[in-house]
Amino acid sequence: MEAEEISSIKMLGLKLPTDPRWVNIAEKSIQEILIDHAFCEQKAATNGISLIIRYPDKEKLVQEVTPLVAEEWGHSDVCSKNWKNEGLN
Secondary structure, three states: OOHHHHHHHHHHOOOOOOOOHHHHHHHHOHHHHHHHHHHHHHHHHHHHHHHHHHOOOOHHHHHHHHHHHHHHHHHHHHHHHHHHHOOOO
């Protein structure tokens, strides 16, 4: 295993290296992956908002989750722009 691969595994907290065949599969369906990723980002932001609304009295939770909501929503926006640039709807 190469040093770069080991570093990626540690950084991402993965238990195993990514199967190199995944790249070939991903290339064939990059449009679906971009769209799915955007929806996952939206879901993460929405879940964070739901926690804030449900537990507004939990100040630490609200403080911790608020920046995550902004980050995930920003990622969602980037994904949406990428798929629009790719000509996807």
